[in-house]
Amino acid sequence: MLLDMKNKAMIAKYAEKYGSFYLYDESCIISSVNVLKENFPQIEFLYSVKCNSNHDVLHSVFAHSFGADAASLGEVLLANEAGLTKDKIYYSAPGKTMEDIEAAISKSILIADSLDEIKRIQMIASKSDITVNIGIRINPDFSFHGNCGQPSKFGIDEEQAVEFVRNYDCKNVKITGIHVHLRSQELNVGTLSDYYGKILHLAEKFHSLCGELDYVNMGSGMGIQYSVDETPLDMKLLSAGIKSEIDRFKTTYPNTKLIIETGRYVVGKSGVYVTKVVERKVSHQKTYLILKNTLNGFIRPSLAVLVTRCAAQDEPAPSEPLFTGKNTFQFLTLKDDAPTEPVTLVGNLCTAADVVAEDIMLPHLECGDCIVITNAGSYAAVLSPMQFAAQEKPVEIFLTADDRIIVD
Numbered sequence: 588m589l590l591d592m593k594n595k596a597m598i599a600k601y602a603e604k605y606g607s608f609y610l611y612d613e614s615c616i617i618s619s620v621n622v623l624k625e626n627f628p629q630i631e632f633l634y635s636v637k638c639n640s641n642h643d644v645l646h647s648v649f650a651h652s653f654g655a656d657a658a659s660l661g662e663v664l665l666a667n668e669a670g671l672t673k674d675k676i677y678y679s680a681p682g683k684t685m686e687d688i689e690a691a692i693s694k695s696i697l698i699a700d701s702l703d704e705i706k707r708i709q710m711i712a713s714k715s716d717i718t719v720n721i722g723i724r725i726n727p728d729f730s731f732h733g734n735c736g737q738p739s740k741f742g743i744d745e746e747q748a749v750e751f752v753r754n755y756d757c758k759n760v761k762i763t764g765i766h767v768h769l770r771s772q773e774l775n776v777g778t779l780s781d782y783y784g785k786i787l788h789l790a791e792k793f794h795s796l797c798g799e800l801d802y803v804n805m806g807s808g809m810g811i812q813y814s815v816d817e818t819p820l821d822m823k824l825l826s827a828g829i830k831s832e833i834d835r836f837k838t839t840y841p842n843t844k845l846i847i848e849t850g851r852y853v854v855g856k857s858g859v860y861v862t863k864v865v866e867r868k869v870s871h872q873k874t875y876l877i878l879k880n881t882l883n884g885f886i887r888p889s890l891a892v893l894v895t896r897c898a899a900q901d902e903p904a905p906s907e908p909l910f911t912g913k914n915t916f917q918f919l920t921l922k923d924d925a926p927t928e929p930v931t932l933v934g935n936l937c938t939a940a941d942v943v944a945e946d947i948m949l950p951h952l953e954c955g956d957c958i959v960i961t962n963a964g965s966y967a968a969v970l971s972p973m974q975f976a977a978q979e980k981p982v983e984i985f986l987t988a989d990d991r992i993i994v995d
């Protein structure tokens with residue numbers, strides 16, 4: 588979201604009332620949704636609930652014809668409560684138990700993550716004498732950047748899946764879709780379009796094995812700009828890059844839905860996290876600004892500092908969704924014209940690990956002044972250990988597209 592005059596005034600107003608809070612801007616969510624819909628008219632989109640399951644966010648995204656990518660039974664139920672019907676909720680996660688499957692079978696489309704899971708679904712379906720259409724998550728014989736398969740805790744190895752489907756004997760389970768997801772946060776158009784192309788080829792293979800598929804879920808991958816040094820993903824270019832493959836696929840298989848699921852592209856940039864300076868302290872000539880609820884309220888900036896400090900490499904590898912890279916958050920203030928000074932931003936927890944930024948230049952701030960942290964729409968509130976140290980939890984504030992405020 589933009590820190591324009593209007594949003595700054597709103598942040599100042601709510602900072603008087605709340606020690607720390609998330610602010611989500613629905614108009615940003617809608618503009619990301621529209622970028623996806625305009626550039627990929629032949630694709631259906633799912634929203635990955637795990638990146639931000641705030642009630643208002645879910646309602647907003649689902650109102651724009653997105654389905655749900657649910658990563659747990661709890662997320663299936665959240666999507667269901669937010670108004671989605673069974674055919675729009677895809678439940679894909681490793682390690683689903685019998686109880687998970689029993690509770691989700693009538694509320695979602697199950698994507699089996701292992702051969703044993705298919706057998707568990709078969710047992711449950713045969714008990715009720717029903718036939719269930721499921722998808723299978725495949726661990727393909729290619730990686731995001733190469734042409735070899737990799738070991739993975741997710742999905743069924745392509746070779747095993749092929750073998751299984753050839754000798755298929757589960758009477759109550761029909762495989763009607765496939766799902767592949769290999770990585771998140773990719774900004775390179777060429778890499779992404781190669782990846783989608785490879786999945787379409789894989790889909791053709793499974794079409795010939797399983798019969799016509801209802802859907803091919805190509806997973807996520809679409810990244811957002813975190814650091815100012817990164818170039819945002821060019822969606823027009825990506826759309827042009829995959830158009831001929833998609834057209835070709837759709838001509839051969841007009842009834843098969845092509846799906847992309849994404850969390851962060853939809854909401855990542857729509858949110859900011861606002862915290863306040865609760866103390867200024869100078870120690871051995873270093874100025875610390877002690878802030879409310881950093882590591883416990885929004886953990887990712889602290890993790891970025893931790894990984895950067897501990898990693899042997901200059902550019903530590905990402906480990907989503909905990910760590911994306913160095914300098915992935917900006918620390919903004921509402922005081923643009925104050926003289927700047929070097930400060931270290933730390934939290935108010937009794938641990939030295941809640942450092943959010945070291946030796947950065949900021950306008951001079953006093954107690955009560957706000958720090959606004961960007962890129963807090965995805966993997967932010969949901970990922971943070973808010974129960975730690977019995978601190979007051981940050982609230983979540985939702986600004987609707989028609990300028991109403993909802994406080995959760």
Ligand SMILES: *Cc1c(COP(=O)(O)O)cnc(C)c1O
Pocket residue numbers: 635637638656658679768770771772806807808809848849850851852965
């Ligand atoms: C987490 C996850 C996503 C969402 O990833 P984003 O980077 O937020 O788009 C999509 N698909 C699967 C299977 C996931 O586990």
